[in-house]
Amino acid sequence: MDANLKLKNRVNEEFTEYLTTHKHRKTPERFAILDYIYSTKGHFDIDSLYKSMVEMNFRVSRATLYNTIDLLLDCGLVVKHQFGGNVSTYERSYGNENHNHLICTSCGEVWEMKNDDLLTPAQLKKIRRFTVNYYSMYIYGVCSKCAHAKRMELRRLEREESKEKVAAEPKKRR
Amino acid sequence: MDANLKLKNRVNEEFTEYLTTHKHRKTPERFAILDYIYSTKGHFDIDSLYKSMVEMNFRVSRATLYNTIDLLLDCGLVVKHQFGGNVSTYERSYGNENHNHLICTSCGEVWEMKNDDLLTPAQLKKIRRFTVNYYSMYIYGVCSKCAHAKRMELRRLEREESKEKVAAEPKKRR
DNA sequence: ATGTATGCAAACCATTTGCAATGAC
DNA sequence: GTCATTGCAAATGGTTTGCATACAT
Numbered sequence: 001m002d003a004n005l006k007l008k009n010r011v012n013e014e015f016t017e018y019l020t021t022h023k024h025r026k027t028p029e030r031f032a033i034l035d036y037i038y039s040t041k042g043h044f045d046i047d048s049l050y051k052s053m054v055e056m057n058f059r060v061s062r063a064t065l066y067n068t069i070d071l072l073l074d075c076g077l078v079v080k081h082q083f084g085g086n087v088s089t090y091e092r093s094y095g096n097e098n099h100n101h102l103i104c105t106s107c108g109e110v111w112e113m114k115n116d117d118l119l120t121p122a123q124l125k126k127i128r129r130f131t132v133n134y135y136s137m138y139i140y141g142v143c144s145k146c147a148h149a150k151r152m153e154l155r156r157l158e159r160e161e162s163k164e165k166v167a168a169e170p171k172k173r174r
Numbered sequence: 175m176d177a178n179l180k181l182k183n184r185v186n187e188e189f190t191e192y193l194t195t196h197k198h199r200k201t202p203e204r205f206a207i208l209d210y211i212y213s214t215k216g217h218f219d220i221d222s223l224y225k226s227m228v229e230m231n232f233r234v235s236r237a238t239l240y241n242t243i244d245l246l247l248d249c250g251l252v253v254k255h256q257f258g259g260n261v262s263t264y265e266r267s268y269g270n271e272n273h274n275h276l277i278c279t280s281c282g283e284v285w286e287m288k289n290d291d292l293l294t295p296a297q298l299k300k301i302r303r304f305t306v307n308y309y310s311m312y313i314y315g316v317c318s319k320c321a322h323a324k325r326m327e328l329r330r331l332e333r334e335e336s337k338e339k340v341a342a343e344p345k346k347r348r
Numbered sequence: 349a350t351g352t353a354t355g356c357a358a359a360c361c362a363t364t365t366g367c368a369a370t371g372a373c
Numbered sequence: 374g375t376c377a378t379t380g381c382a383a384a385t386g387g388t389t390t391g392c393a394t395a396c397a398t
Contacts, residue, residue: 023331025372025377046362061380066363073279079314080279082256086362086388102304105247105254113301127287129318130276137311140253144303157197199352199397220387235355240388260363260387 008038011077011094018075032058033068037078041096043089043110076133083138084108093134100137106146113139182212185251185268192249206232207242211252215270217263217284250307257312258282267308274311280320287313 015034019026036053037044046065053060069090072078079093083103100113142150189208193200210227211218220239227234243264246252253267257277263284274287316324 021328021331023377027372027378029379059380062362063364063381064379067378080258082258084254084256086260088362102301104304105307111304127276127313130278130285130313130315131321132313132315133279134315135311135313137309139301139304139306139309141304141306141308147305154195157195197352201353201397203354233355236387237356237389238354241353262387 004038007095008035011038011092014094015072015075015077018071024071029060029064030068030071033060033065034072034077037072037090037092038094041092042112043081043091045087045089047087049090079134079136081110081136083110098135100139102139102141102143104143104146105140106142106150109143111143178212181269182209185212185266188268189246189249189251192245198245203234203238204242204245207234207239208246208251211246211264211266212268215266216286217255217265219261219263221261223264253308253310255310257284272309274313276313276315276317278317278320279314280316280324283317285317 011034012031015031016026018024019030032053033049036049036056036058046062046069050060050062050065069078069080073080077092077094078090081089081091081101083089083101084105085108102111102113104110185208186205189205190200192198193204206227207223210223210230210232220236220243224234224236224239243252243254247254251266251268252264255263255265255275257263257275258279259282271288276285276287278284
């Protein structure tokens with residue numbers, strides 16, 4: 001993964017610069033966390049990040065993870081999502097195209113869908129009093145699996161109802 | 175507000191139908207909550223809804239609010255947002271156009287921005303294995319107020335740095 | 349009459365906070 | 374040496390859960 005190494009170097013530099021200008025210390029923890037985040041694509045939450053780092057024998061506390069993530073959010077190297085449920089999920093954002101999220105409101109699953117040209121640069125510039133870092137489209141709906149489960153449930157309810165009717169008015173039926 | 179009354183009737187009917195087909199009971203609490211939600215536009219969270227209902231002398235428990243909101247989410251009369259922070263915010267969705275959210279990652283404030291034609295119906299149909307109920311664009315960035323605050327902070331840091339340099343190398347300056 | 353829905357209080361759990369110890373500067 | 378940062382453990386607070394009571398069916 002030569003490309004990924006290059007990417008890591010870039011974000012490392014960016015983070016270093018950010019820490020310097022903001023007078024924050026360059027601790028090994030901070031760079032290790034950045035490295036872990038940019039070792040995977042896709043979404044992660046604090047708990048999974050914590051566990052995977054511990055598993056790889058890097059000791060960090062959750063508190064430090066939260067602190068560092070805050071810095072990474074502030075300098076735009078990570079974005080935060082809250083799709084539902086109570087867990088925040090995060091995603092590295094450097095070198096990631098904007099994309100859409102399909103969120104099933106029934107099971108909470110999230111899918112990604114590429115779509116480069118939702119907003120043109122011209123449209124983004126038109127937004128006044130606001131500096132855009134990142135955008136993504138959240139599309140709420142029901143996935144095919146849950147839709148199927150719901151149909152089954154509805155059918156079950158209907159079946160029960162007709163049974164009740166039969167039981168309630170048996171005389172009419174003869 | 176004649177139009178609003180009409181809207182309320184519509185959503186009332188929809189909710190009634192939903193409750194009936196799903197064999198849920200039509201309790202006064204549920205309809206009162208729906209009514210409160212459709213009495214205001216814009217975002218709300220459970221706590222503010224709770225307080226406003228109590229203030230208007232309608233006693234509900236938070237538990238019931240959460241339960242009812244779940245039903246309303248399920249039947250698509252309400253959508254849930256999590257912009258950051260730990261509070262879920264909700265929004266009535268019937269008769270609401272899809273719109274964009276500008277989210278300041280610094281102060282957490284959210285603005286709305288109308289944009290009717292982000293996705294065409296044709297584009298939405300192209301999404302396979304997924305039934306779209308609602309979508310909205312989340313645009314993350316920094317609002318002008320926070321941007322200003324950040325600039326000030328950076329300037330302060332720079333000032334301090336130059337002071338330190340002067341203090342550290344006074345001989346060079348003479 | 350039956351069992352779902354409510355209200356209350358306790359439990360839960362992701363996130364935040366306080367503080368002593370560490371280590372970047 | 375100084376003070377920001379870390380790690381731990383306790384606190385916080387939005388949300389969920391358990392259970393006795395109320396009430397829609």
